[in-house]
Amino acid sequence: MSDQLWSAARVADVLLRAEDTATPQTSILAEWDGLDLGTAYAAQDIALRMRLARGERLTGVKLGVTSKAKQRQVGVDSPSTAWLTDRMILPIGEPVPREKMIHARAEPEIAFVMGRRLEGPGVSAATALAAVEHVVGAIEIIDSRFSGYQFSMMDAVADNNSSGRYVTGPVGRAPEDLDLALEACLLEVDGEVVDSATGAAVHGHPAEALAFAANTLAERGLAIEAGWVVLTGGMTDAVPVQPGARIAAHFTTLGTVTVAGG
Template sequence: MTTETATVWSAARVADILLTAERTRTARMSIQAEWPDLDLDIAYTAQDVALADRLSRGEVITGVKLGLTSRAKQRQMGVDVPSVAWLTDAMVLPAGLPVPRAQLIHPRAEPEIAFVLKRPLKGPGVTAAQALAAVDTVVGAIEIIDSRYSGFKFTLADAVADNNSSGVYVTGPVPRRPADLDLGLEACLLEVDGHVIDSATGAAVLGHPAEALAFAANTMGARGHTLEAGWTVLTGGMTDAVAVPEGARVAAHFTSLGSITIAGG
Protein backbone atom coordinates (compact mmCIF):
# COMPACT_ATOMS: atom_id res chain seq x y z
CA MET A 1 0.00 0.00 0.00
CA THR A 2 1.31 3.44 -0.88
CA THR A 3 1.50 6.26 1.64
CA GLU A 4 -1.07 8.15 -0.41
CA THR A 5 -3.53 5.27 -0.20
CA ALA A 6 -2.91 4.88 3.52
CA THR A 7 -3.90 8.50 4.14
CA VAL A 8 -7.18 8.04 2.27
CA TRP A 9 -8.43 5.25 4.52
CA SER A 10 -9.17 5.76 8.21
CA ALA A 11 -11.55 4.52 10.88
CA ALA A 12 -13.66 7.63 10.32
CA ARG A 13 -13.95 6.88 6.63
CA VAL A 14 -14.89 3.27 7.30
CA ALA A 15 -17.59 4.41 9.72
CA ASP A 16 -18.95 6.94 7.24
CA ILE A 17 -19.06 4.38 4.41
CA LEU A 18 -20.98 1.88 6.52
CA LEU A 19 -23.38 4.43 8.02
CA THR A 20 -24.13 5.69 4.50
CA ALA A 21 -24.75 2.11 3.35
CA GLU A 22 -27.12 1.65 6.29
CA ARG A 23 -29.03 4.86 5.64
CA THR A 24 -29.36 4.23 1.90
CA ARG A 25 -29.97 0.47 2.24
CA THR A 26 -27.14 -0.19 -0.19
CA ALA A 27 -25.02 -3.31 0.21
CA ARG A 28 -21.33 -3.11 -0.71
CA MET A 29 -18.30 -5.33 -1.00
CA SER A 30 -15.96 -6.15 1.88
CA ILE A 31 -13.97 -3.14 3.04
CA GLN A 32 -11.01 -5.34 3.94
CA ALA A 33 -10.96 -6.57 0.35
CA GLU A 34 -10.32 -2.95 -0.67
CA TRP A 35 -8.20 -2.03 2.34
CA PRO A 36 -6.18 -5.02 3.60
CA ASP A 37 -4.83 -2.96 6.51
CA LEU A 38 -8.25 -2.91 8.17
CA ASP A 39 -7.64 -4.70 11.47
CA LEU A 40 -9.65 -5.20 14.65
CA ASP A 41 -8.23 -2.11 16.36
CA ILE A 42 -9.28 0.10 13.45
CA ALA A 43 -12.61 -1.72 13.15
CA TYR A 44 -13.47 -1.16 16.82
CA THR A 45 -12.47 2.49 16.47
CA ALA A 46 -14.81 2.74 13.48
CA GLN A 47 -17.56 1.31 15.71
CA ASP A 48 -17.00 4.06 18.25
CA VAL A 49 -16.96 6.75 15.55
CA ALA A 50 -20.26 5.43 14.22
CA LEU A 51 -21.69 5.34 17.75
CA ALA A 52 -20.75 8.99 18.25
CA ASP A 53 -22.64 9.78 15.04
CA ARG A 54 -25.68 7.88 16.28
CA LEU A 55 -25.60 9.67 19.64
CA SER A 56 -25.31 13.03 17.89
CA ARG A 57 -28.58 12.21 16.14
CA GLY A 58 -30.30 11.61 19.48
CA GLU A 59 -29.93 7.86 19.89
CA VAL A 60 -29.27 6.46 23.36
CA ILE A 61 -27.13 3.44 24.23
CA THR A 62 -29.24 0.50 25.44
CA GLY A 63 -26.49 -2.12 25.69
CA VAL A 64 -24.12 -4.25 23.66
CA LYS A 65 -24.37 -7.24 21.40
CA LEU A 66 -22.02 -10.13 20.76
CA GLY A 67 -21.30 -11.87 17.49
CA LEU A 68 -19.60 -15.12 16.59
CA THR A 69 -20.21 -16.70 19.98
CA SER A 70 -21.26 -19.96 18.37
CA ARG A 71 -18.41 -22.39 17.74
CA ALA A 72 -20.03 -23.36 14.43
CA LYS A 73 -20.06 -19.74 13.27
CA GLN A 74 -16.47 -19.28 14.39
CA ARG A 75 -15.40 -22.28 12.31
CA GLN A 76 -17.39 -20.97 9.36
CA MET A 77 -15.62 -17.59 9.60
CA GLY A 78 -12.22 -19.07 10.38
CA VAL A 79 -11.89 -17.24 13.71
CA ASP A 80 -11.65 -18.33 17.34
CA VAL A 81 -12.89 -15.22 19.16
CA PRO A 82 -16.27 -13.47 19.37
CA SER A 83 -16.80 -9.76 18.79
CA VAL A 84 -18.75 -7.01 20.54
CA ALA A 85 -20.80 -4.09 19.22
CA TRP A 86 -23.23 -1.40 20.36
CA LEU A 87 -27.00 -1.37 20.82
CA THR A 88 -29.06 1.82 20.83
CA ASP A 89 -32.73 2.62 21.32
CA ALA A 90 -33.13 3.00 17.55
CA MET A 91 -32.44 -0.75 17.31
CA VAL A 92 -35.18 -1.73 19.77
CA LEU A 93 -38.19 -3.33 18.07
CA PRO A 94 -41.26 -3.11 20.32
CA ALA A 95 -43.09 -6.40 20.78
CA GLY A 96 -45.85 -6.90 18.23
CA LEU A 97 -44.35 -4.75 15.48
CA PRO A 98 -43.22 -6.35 12.21
CA VAL A 99 -39.69 -6.38 10.87
CA PRO A 100 -39.04 -2.81 9.61
CA ARG A 101 -38.10 -3.90 6.10
CA ALA A 102 -38.02 -0.31 4.82
CA GLN A 103 -34.89 0.37 6.88
CA LEU A 104 -33.08 -2.94 6.30
CA ILE A 105 -31.21 -4.47 3.37
CA HIS A 106 -31.48 -8.25 3.80
CA PRO A 107 -32.76 -9.11 7.30
CA ARG A 108 -31.98 -12.40 9.00
CA ALA A 109 -33.26 -13.63 12.36
CA GLU A 110 -31.45 -15.42 15.15
CA PRO A 111 -32.65 -16.39 18.64
CA GLU A 112 -30.55 -15.26 21.59
CA ILE A 113 -30.34 -15.29 25.36
CA ALA A 114 -30.15 -11.75 26.68
CA PHE A 115 -29.08 -10.34 30.04
CA VAL A 116 -30.29 -7.14 31.72
CA LEU A 117 -27.67 -5.83 34.13
CA LYS A 118 -28.43 -4.73 37.70
CA ARG A 119 -25.02 -3.13 38.26
CA PRO A 120 -22.07 -1.91 36.19
CA LEU A 121 -19.60 -4.45 34.87
CA LYS A 122 -16.11 -3.60 33.65
CA GLY A 123 -13.06 -5.66 32.74
CA PRO A 124 -10.41 -6.74 32.47
CA GLY A 125 -10.42 -9.91 34.53
CA VAL A 126 -14.17 -10.47 34.76
CA THR A 127 -15.06 -14.17 35.10
CA ALA A 128 -18.29 -15.80 33.97
CA ALA A 129 -19.38 -16.17 37.61
CA GLN A 130 -18.70 -12.50 38.32
CA ALA A 131 -20.52 -11.50 35.15
CA LEU A 132 -23.58 -13.55 36.03
CA ALA A 133 -23.66 -12.02 39.53
CA ALA A 134 -24.13 -8.60 37.87
CA VAL A 135 -27.26 -9.77 36.02
CA ASP A 136 -30.73 -8.70 37.12
CA THR A 137 -32.88 -10.71 34.70
CA VAL A 138 -32.52 -13.07 31.77
CA VAL A 139 -34.85 -12.84 28.76
CA GLY A 140 -35.16 -14.50 25.40
CA ALA A 141 -34.62 -12.38 22.32
CA ILE A 142 -34.75 -12.39 18.56
CA GLU A 143 -32.21 -10.23 16.82
CA ILE A 144 -32.82 -9.22 13.22
CA ILE A 145 -29.32 -8.77 11.85
CA ASP A 146 -28.63 -6.84 8.66
CA SER A 147 -25.13 -6.75 7.20
CA ARG A 148 -24.11 -3.86 4.99
CA TYR A 149 -22.05 -6.31 2.90
CA SER A 150 -23.42 -8.03 -0.19
CA GLY A 151 -24.48 -11.60 0.46
CA PHE A 152 -23.31 -11.38 4.09
CA LYS A 153 -19.76 -11.90 2.78
CA PHE A 154 -17.25 -10.31 5.14
CA THR A 155 -14.20 -10.82 7.34
CA LEU A 156 -14.16 -10.52 11.11
CA ALA A 157 -12.76 -6.98 10.88
CA ASP A 158 -15.46 -6.08 8.34
CA ALA A 159 -18.15 -7.34 10.70
CA VAL A 160 -16.76 -5.48 13.70
CA ALA A 161 -16.58 -2.23 11.73
CA ASP A 162 -20.20 -2.82 10.69
CA ASN A 163 -21.31 -2.99 14.34
CA ASN A 164 -21.69 -6.78 14.14
CA SER A 165 -24.38 -6.57 11.44
CA SER A 166 -26.71 -4.67 13.74
CA GLY A 167 -30.34 -4.30 12.75
CA VAL A 168 -33.12 -4.44 15.33
CA TYR A 169 -33.91 -6.66 18.29
CA VAL A 170 -36.93 -7.63 20.37
CA THR A 171 -36.82 -9.14 23.84
CA GLY A 172 -39.23 -11.71 25.20
CA PRO A 173 -42.08 -11.45 27.69
CA VAL A 174 -40.75 -13.76 30.42
CA PRO A 175 -37.93 -12.30 32.56
CA ARG A 176 -36.27 -14.78 34.90
CA ARG A 177 -33.60 -14.56 37.58
CA PRO A 178 -30.32 -16.23 36.63
CA ALA A 179 -30.44 -18.47 39.70
CA ASP A 180 -33.74 -19.95 38.50
CA LEU A 181 -32.30 -21.18 35.19
CA ASP A 182 -29.78 -23.64 33.87
CA LEU A 183 -28.60 -21.37 31.07
CA GLY A 184 -26.35 -23.97 29.50
CA LEU A 185 -29.38 -26.22 29.01
CA GLU A 186 -31.92 -23.48 28.15
CA ALA A 187 -33.20 -24.64 24.77
CA CYS A 188 -34.73 -22.78 21.85
CA LEU A 189 -36.62 -23.81 18.71
CA LEU A 190 -36.46 -21.41 15.77
CA GLU A 191 -39.49 -21.51 13.46
CA VAL A 192 -40.37 -19.86 10.17
CA ASP A 193 -44.07 -20.06 9.24
CA GLY A 194 -44.57 -22.85 11.76
CA HIS A 195 -41.74 -25.02 10.48
CA VAL A 196 -38.84 -25.74 12.83
CA ILE A 197 -35.68 -24.53 11.10
CA ASP A 198 -33.11 -25.03 13.84
CA SER A 199 -32.67 -25.65 17.55
CA ALA A 200 -29.94 -25.12 20.13
CA THR A 201 -29.25 -24.69 23.82
CA GLY A 202 -27.41 -21.98 25.70
CA ALA A 203 -24.30 -24.15 25.60
CA ALA A 204 -23.97 -23.16 21.93
CA VAL A 205 -22.93 -19.71 23.17
CA LEU A 206 -19.29 -20.18 24.20
CA GLY A 207 -20.32 -23.14 26.35
CA HIS A 208 -22.47 -20.88 28.55
CA PRO A 209 -24.01 -17.42 27.91
CA ALA A 210 -22.25 -16.01 31.00
CA GLU A 211 -18.94 -16.59 29.20
CA ALA A 212 -20.17 -14.28 26.46
CA LEU A 213 -21.13 -11.63 29.01
CA ALA A 214 -17.69 -11.84 30.60
CA PHE A 215 -16.06 -11.54 27.17
CA ALA A 216 -18.13 -8.41 26.47
CA ALA A 217 -17.15 -6.83 29.79
CA ASN A 218 -13.47 -7.59 29.28
CA THR A 219 -13.36 -6.50 25.63
CA MET A 220 -15.25 -3.29 26.31
CA GLY A 221 -13.15 -2.69 29.42
CA ALA A 222 -9.97 -2.91 27.37
CA ARG A 223 -11.42 -0.13 25.22
CA GLY A 224 -12.25 1.99 28.27
CA HIS A 225 -15.97 1.26 28.33
CA THR A 226 -18.17 0.00 31.18
CA LEU A 227 -21.29 -2.11 30.77
CA GLU A 228 -23.80 -0.03 32.67
CA ALA A 229 -26.66 -1.02 34.97
CA GLY A 230 -29.90 -1.36 33.01
CA TRP A 231 -28.16 -2.25 29.77
CA THR A 232 -29.23 -5.23 27.70
CA VAL A 233 -26.54 -7.65 26.52
CA LEU A 234 -27.41 -9.88 23.57
CA THR A 235 -25.12 -12.87 23.93
CA GLY A 236 -25.10 -13.99 20.29
CA GLY A 237 -27.06 -16.28 18.02
CA MET A 238 -27.82 -19.71 19.44
CA THR A 239 -28.53 -21.01 15.93
CA ASP A 240 -27.57 -19.92 12.45
CA ALA A 241 -29.38 -16.79 11.31
CA VAL A 242 -32.24 -17.43 8.89
CA ALA A 243 -33.51 -15.14 6.15
CA VAL A 244 -36.80 -13.41 6.90
CA PRO A 245 -38.96 -13.49 3.75
CA GLU A 246 -41.55 -10.78 3.29
CA GLY A 247 -44.80 -11.86 4.88
CA ALA A 248 -43.25 -14.70 6.87
CA ARG A 249 -43.62 -15.21 10.62
CA VAL A 250 -40.53 -16.01 12.66
CA ALA A 251 -40.83 -17.46 16.14
CA ALA A 252 -38.40 -18.46 18.87
CA HIS A 253 -39.68 -20.81 21.58
CA PHE A 254 -37.52 -21.07 24.71
CA THR A 255 -37.74 -23.69 27.45
CA SER A 256 -38.18 -21.21 30.31
CA LEU A 257 -38.10 -17.78 28.67
CA GLY A 258 -41.35 -17.93 26.72
CA SER A 259 -41.96 -17.38 23.02
CA ILE A 260 -41.37 -14.46 20.68
CA THR A 261 -43.04 -14.07 17.29
CA ILE A 262 -42.19 -11.45 14.67
CA ALA A 263 -44.01 -10.84 11.39
CA GLY A 264 -41.70 -10.49 8.41
CA GLY A 265 -43.30 -7.22 7.34
Protein backbone atom coordinates in the same frame (compact mmCIF):
# COMPACT_ATOMS: atom_id res chain seq x y z
CA MET B 1 -10.75 3.47 -3.77
CA SER B 2 -7.18 4.35 -2.93
CA ASP B 3 -5.77 3.05 0.36
CA GLN B 4 -4.79 6.61 1.21
CA LEU B 5 -8.46 7.63 1.37
CA TRP B 6 -9.36 5.11 4.07
CA SER B 7 -9.31 5.69 7.82
CA ALA B 8 -11.38 4.47 10.77
CA ALA B 9 -13.51 7.61 10.47
CA ARG B 10 -14.04 7.02 6.75
CA VAL B 11 -15.05 3.40 7.40
CA ALA B 12 -17.56 4.52 10.02
CA ASP B 13 -19.05 7.13 7.70
CA VAL B 14 -19.32 4.73 4.73
CA LEU B 15 -20.98 1.95 6.73
CA LEU B 16 -23.37 4.21 8.63
CA ARG B 17 -24.46 5.78 5.35
CA ALA B 18 -24.94 2.31 3.86
CA GLU B 19 -27.15 1.44 6.84
CA ASP B 20 -29.18 4.65 6.65
CA THR B 21 -29.84 4.25 2.92
CA ALA B 22 -30.06 0.42 2.83
CA THR B 23 -27.35 0.44 0.15
CA PRO B 24 -24.97 -2.55 -0.03
CA GLN B 25 -21.25 -1.86 0.34
CA THR B 26 -18.36 -3.95 -0.96
CA SER B 27 -15.89 -5.41 1.53
CA ILE B 28 -13.72 -2.73 3.14
CA LEU B 29 -10.92 -5.23 3.74
CA ALA B 30 -10.87 -6.10 0.02
CA GLU B 31 -10.21 -2.42 -0.72
CA TRP B 32 -8.04 -1.57 2.28
CA ASP B 33 -5.74 -4.12 3.86
CA GLY B 34 -5.16 -1.68 6.73
CA LEU B 35 -8.50 -2.71 8.23
CA ASP B 36 -7.22 -4.75 11.16
CA LEU B 37 -9.33 -5.60 14.22
CA GLY B 38 -8.18 -2.58 16.20
CA THR B 39 -9.10 -0.23 13.37
CA ALA B 40 -12.45 -2.00 12.96
CA TYR B 41 -13.31 -1.42 16.62
CA ALA B 42 -12.19 2.20 16.30
CA ALA B 43 -14.58 2.61 13.35
CA GLN B 44 -17.36 1.00 15.37
CA ASP B 45 -16.80 3.43 18.26
CA ILE B 46 -16.72 6.43 15.92
CA ALA B 47 -20.01 5.29 14.38
CA LEU B 48 -21.49 5.03 17.87
CA ARG B 49 -20.52 8.62 18.59
CA MET B 50 -22.18 9.61 15.32
CA ARG B 51 -25.34 7.74 16.33
CA LEU B 52 -25.43 9.45 19.72
CA ALA B 53 -24.80 12.87 18.15
CA ARG B 54 -27.92 12.48 16.03
CA GLY B 55 -30.07 11.58 19.02
CA GLU B 56 -29.82 7.82 19.47
CA ARG B 57 -29.48 6.48 23.00
CA LEU B 58 -27.06 3.70 23.97
CA THR B 59 -29.04 0.72 25.27
CA GLY B 60 -26.52 -2.08 25.48
CA VAL B 61 -24.02 -4.44 23.92
CA LYS B 62 -24.28 -7.29 21.46
CA LEU B 63 -21.93 -10.18 20.89
CA GLY B 64 -21.21 -11.87 17.60
CA VAL B 65 -19.59 -15.11 16.53
CA THR B 66 -20.12 -16.73 19.93
CA SER B 67 -20.63 -20.26 18.61
CA LYS B 68 -17.69 -22.50 17.75
CA ALA B 69 -19.30 -23.35 14.41
CA LYS B 70 -19.48 -19.68 13.39
CA GLN B 71 -15.94 -19.05 14.62
CA ARG B 72 -14.65 -21.87 12.43
CA GLN B 73 -16.69 -20.50 9.53
CA VAL B 74 -15.04 -17.06 9.68
CA GLY B 75 -11.63 -18.25 10.87
CA VAL B 76 -11.51 -16.73 14.36
CA ASP B 77 -11.27 -18.22 17.84
CA SER B 78 -13.18 -15.68 19.94
CA PRO B 79 -16.37 -13.59 19.74
CA SER B 80 -16.67 -9.89 18.99
CA THR B 81 -18.64 -7.08 20.60
CA ALA B 82 -20.75 -4.22 19.24
CA TRP B 83 -23.27 -1.61 20.35
CA LEU B 84 -27.05 -1.44 20.71
CA THR B 85 -29.06 1.77 20.56
CA ASP B 86 -32.72 2.58 21.01
CA ARG B 87 -33.10 2.94 17.23
CA MET B 88 -32.49 -0.80 17.00
CA ILE B 89 -35.32 -1.77 19.36
CA LEU B 90 -38.22 -3.51 17.62
CA PRO B 91 -41.33 -3.20 19.80
CA ILE B 92 -43.25 -6.45 20.34
CA GLY B 93 -45.88 -6.84 17.64
CA GLU B 94 -44.31 -4.50 15.10
CA PRO B 95 -43.17 -6.06 11.80
CA VAL B 96 -39.55 -6.11 10.76
CA PRO B 97 -38.97 -2.99 8.62
CA ARG B 98 -37.48 -4.91 5.70
CA GLU B 99 -37.67 -1.88 3.42
CA LYS B 100 -35.14 -0.14 5.68
CA MET B 101 -32.75 -3.11 5.66
CA ILE B 102 -30.55 -4.77 3.06
CA HIS B 103 -30.99 -8.46 3.86
CA ALA B 104 -32.66 -8.99 7.21
CA ARG B 105 -32.05 -12.29 8.99
CA ALA B 106 -33.38 -13.45 12.36
CA GLU B 107 -31.63 -15.43 15.08
CA PRO B 108 -32.75 -16.40 18.60
CA GLU B 109 -30.66 -15.23 21.54
CA ILE B 110 -30.50 -15.29 25.31
CA ALA B 111 -30.33 -11.71 26.59
CA PHE B 112 -29.31 -10.24 29.94
CA VAL B 113 -30.74 -7.08 31.48
CA MET B 114 -28.06 -5.71 33.75
CA GLY B 115 -28.79 -4.85 37.38
CA ARG B 116 -25.46 -3.19 38.07
CA ARG B 117 -22.31 -2.04 36.33
CA LEU B 118 -19.97 -4.79 35.16
CA GLU B 119 -16.38 -3.78 34.55
CA GLY B 120 -13.34 -5.87 33.62
CA PRO B 121 -10.69 -7.03 33.53
CA GLY B 122 -10.82 -10.31 35.39
CA VAL B 123 -14.58 -10.83 35.19
CA SER B 124 -15.61 -14.49 35.56
CA ALA B 125 -18.88 -16.06 34.45
CA ALA B 126 -20.04 -16.15 38.07
CA THR B 127 -19.16 -12.51 38.63
CA ALA B 128 -20.90 -11.56 35.39
CA LEU B 129 -24.07 -13.45 36.28
CA ALA B 130 -24.20 -11.80 39.71
CA ALA B 131 -24.52 -8.42 37.95
CA VAL B 132 -27.59 -9.51 35.96
CA GLU B 133 -31.04 -8.37 37.04
CA HIS B 134 -32.99 -10.78 34.84
CA VAL B 135 -32.75 -12.93 31.74
CA VAL B 136 -35.05 -12.78 28.71
CA GLY B 137 -35.40 -14.52 25.39
CA ALA B 138 -34.78 -12.39 22.31
CA ILE B 139 -34.71 -12.36 18.55
CA GLU B 140 -32.10 -10.24 16.84
CA ILE B 141 -32.63 -9.11 13.26
CA ILE B 142 -29.15 -8.84 11.84
CA ASP B 143 -28.43 -6.93 8.63
CA SER B 144 -24.94 -6.84 7.19
CA ARG B 145 -24.21 -3.85 5.00
CA PHE B 146 -22.03 -5.92 2.66
CA SER B 147 -23.11 -7.10 -0.78
CA GLY B 148 -24.13 -10.72 -1.00
CA TYR B 149 -23.64 -11.14 2.72
CA GLN B 150 -19.92 -11.60 2.03
CA PHE B 151 -17.53 -10.07 4.56
CA SER B 152 -14.49 -10.66 6.72
CA MET B 153 -14.38 -10.59 10.52
CA MET B 154 -12.87 -7.09 10.34
CA ASP B 155 -15.65 -5.94 8.03
CA ALA B 156 -18.28 -7.31 10.43
CA VAL B 157 -16.77 -5.64 13.50
CA ALA B 158 -16.52 -2.29 11.70
CA ASP B 159 -20.16 -2.79 10.68
CA ASN B 160 -21.22 -3.05 14.36
CA ASN B 161 -21.56 -6.84 14.12
CA SER B 162 -24.29 -6.56 11.46
CA SER B 163 -26.64 -4.77 13.83
CA GLY B 164 -30.22 -4.25 12.71
CA ARG B 165 -33.11 -4.60 15.14
CA TYR B 166 -33.79 -6.60 18.29
CA VAL B 167 -36.87 -7.61 20.24
CA THR B 168 -36.87 -9.00 23.77
CA GLY B 169 -39.56 -11.31 25.12
CA PRO B 170 -42.07 -10.62 27.89
CA VAL B 171 -40.82 -13.33 30.26
CA GLY B 172 -38.01 -12.26 32.60
CA ARG B 173 -36.41 -14.75 34.98
CA ALA B 174 -33.76 -14.37 37.65
CA PRO B 175 -30.49 -15.98 36.52
CA GLU B 176 -30.31 -18.19 39.61
CA ASP B 177 -33.62 -19.77 38.59
CA LEU B 178 -32.26 -20.96 35.25
CA ASP B 179 -29.81 -23.49 33.89
CA LEU B 180 -28.66 -21.29 31.04
CA ALA B 181 -26.40 -23.88 29.45
CA LEU B 182 -29.41 -26.18 29.08
CA GLU B 183 -31.97 -23.49 28.21
CA ALA B 184 -33.23 -24.73 24.86
CA CYS B 185 -34.73 -22.90 21.93
CA LEU B 186 -36.72 -24.11 18.92
CA LEU B 187 -36.61 -21.73 15.96
CA GLU B 188 -39.80 -21.87 13.93
CA VAL B 189 -40.60 -20.29 10.56
CA ASP B 190 -44.24 -20.27 9.47
CA GLY B 191 -45.08 -23.07 11.87
CA GLU B 192 -42.16 -25.33 10.89
CA VAL B 193 -39.23 -25.94 13.24
CA VAL B 194 -36.08 -25.18 11.25
CA ASP B 195 -33.38 -25.27 13.93
CA SER B 196 -32.73 -25.79 17.62
CA ALA B 197 -29.99 -25.19 20.16
CA THR B 198 -29.25 -24.73 23.84
CA GLY B 199 -27.48 -21.96 25.70
CA ALA B 200 -24.29 -24.02 25.60
CA ALA B 201 -23.97 -23.01 21.94
CA VAL B 202 -23.24 -19.47 23.14
CA HIS B 203 -19.53 -19.46 24.01
CA GLY B 204 -20.10 -22.59 26.14
CA HIS B 205 -22.47 -20.66 28.43
CA PRO B 206 -24.18 -17.28 27.99
CA ALA B 207 -22.53 -16.00 31.19
CA GLU B 208 -19.12 -16.74 29.66
CA ALA B 209 -20.13 -14.56 26.71
CA LEU B 210 -21.14 -11.79 29.12
CA ALA B 211 -17.82 -12.05 30.95
CA PHE B 212 -15.98 -11.96 27.63
CA ALA B 213 -17.82 -8.77 26.68
CA ALA B 214 -16.94 -7.07 29.98
CA ASN B 215 -13.28 -8.05 29.76
CA THR B 216 -12.96 -7.10 26.09
CA LEU B 217 -14.60 -3.71 26.61
CA ALA B 218 -12.22 -3.09 29.54
CA GLU B 219 -9.32 -3.20 27.08
CA ARG B 220 -10.83 -0.03 25.55
CA GLY B 221 -11.54 1.56 28.95
CA LEU B 222 -15.26 0.73 28.75
CA ALA B 223 -17.75 -1.16 30.91
CA ILE B 224 -21.26 -2.63 30.75
CA GLU B 225 -23.66 -0.30 32.55
CA ALA B 226 -26.67 -1.00 34.77
CA GLY B 227 -29.91 -1.14 32.79
CA TRP B 228 -28.23 -2.19 29.55
CA VAL B 229 -29.37 -5.15 27.48
CA VAL B 230 -26.67 -7.62 26.46
CA LEU B 231 -27.45 -9.89 23.51
CA THR B 232 -25.19 -12.89 23.95
CA GLY B 233 -25.11 -14.12 20.36
CA GLY B 234 -27.09 -16.32 18.01
CA MET B 235 -28.00 -19.74 19.35
CA THR B 236 -28.75 -21.07 15.85
CA ASP B 237 -27.97 -20.01 12.33
CA ALA B 238 -29.82 -16.88 11.23
CA VAL B 239 -32.77 -17.32 8.88
CA PRO B 240 -33.87 -14.83 6.19
CA VAL B 241 -36.88 -12.70 7.09
CA GLN B 242 -39.25 -13.05 4.13
CA PRO B 243 -42.26 -10.78 3.50
CA GLY B 244 -45.14 -11.82 5.72
CA ALA B 245 -43.20 -14.68 7.34
CA ARG B 246 -43.79 -15.44 11.02
CA ILE B 247 -40.64 -16.36 12.93
CA ALA B 248 -40.88 -17.64 16.49
CA ALA B 249 -38.27 -18.59 19.08
CA HIS B 250 -39.69 -20.98 21.67
CA PHE B 251 -37.53 -21.13 24.81
CA THR B 252 -37.77 -23.75 27.54
CA THR B 253 -38.44 -21.32 30.39
CA LEU B 254 -38.13 -17.86 28.78
CA GLY B 255 -41.35 -18.08 26.79
CA THR B 256 -41.86 -17.36 23.12
CA VAL B 257 -40.62 -14.40 21.11
CA THR B 258 -42.07 -13.75 17.65
CA VAL B 259 -41.42 -11.41 14.74
CA ALA B 260 -43.11 -11.01 11.38
CA GLY B 261 -41.62 -9.93 8.10
CA GLY B 262 -43.03 -6.63 6.92
